[in-house]
Amino acid sequence: MTDPIPLPRRDMSDKGLPGNVKVTREDWLRVAMDLLVSDGVSEVKVLTIGNRLEVSRSSFYWYFKSRKDLLNQLLAEWERTNTGIMVAAAEAPAPTITAALNGFFRCIIDPDGFNHQLDFAVREWARRDGAVRRVIDRSDSARTDALARMFMRYGYDPAEADIRARVLYYQQIGYYALELNETLEERLSRVRLYLYAFTGVYPSEDEVEELRAFSRQVAAR
Incomplete structure (x- = not known):
């Protein structure tokens, strides 16, 4: 449970x-x-x-009004929260692209932020319901578009921003789907190169340590 x-x-x-x-x-x-x-x-x-x-x-x-009304409101609440949280994180101001990406990762890491279990439950629901599948498609587009705009704010060409946004988003969703057996410290040891791989820019040591500290703080709750 x-x-x-x-x-x-x-x-x-x-x-x-x-x-x-x-x-x-x-x-x-x-x-x-x-x-x-x-x-x-x-x-x-x-x-x-x-x-x-x-x-x-x-x-x-x-x-x-009915169970169908409940399910419709449930789906709307998922879109408002999970998609809304991710879009807001992508739109938050930051001094550098790597700092902006840190903000995106914070929303993913924080249990009060993006709920990946709920996201996969809705995706499973969509396998049996075409209307839900259309809402999923709309949300995926909203999320990747917000991430593309995030990259463009820091000078990336629109075509490159689109690809980087898709790679970032698909990797993050896939990470949860694979249920990797990876310790927190193993993942944190890769933060610097993850940030570089997604942006093509090396983060500052302060940015790396900020994300590591936030992740450990969340894990200790």
Whole structure:
């Protein structure tokens, strides 16, 4: 079982909720995402979520018209968070291209940032649903376009920026897909040359150490 998806949660004793409704829309989405990651979309069921939240089905209908509506909102939340987080990281200002790439990696490393388990759960869902596949394609394009713009801000030709963006993005998604048996220190030992390989520019020692320190800090949480 994976850790629950960190959507905001309201106090269950909140008197502002209508009638006998004990949970919020975010609670329903949080558990739905947890089920999607752990068991797949077929197990994202109203009754199952209600049982986990210990509420009746009537609570569900305060926020969603149907299970299909829940799934649509779940997909929209994934696009808002995972894709939004990655695009924001690519657009963040930085003094150098290697510092900008560090910012991208921080969003990937931070468990409160890009959720790769959720990303793969949605991709698995897309294998059986053409509409979801189209949303995946749109998100992949938005992510690679943002990374290409990141490279162009630092003087890369648009064609080269596009290729570098694709190599960077495909490598990162593939890294998670392969589930490599690599220790943190092994990966961190390659930071300097990773940054060089993706940019063609050697990073400063401060930039290398900044990413290493951030990675160790996250691992120690």
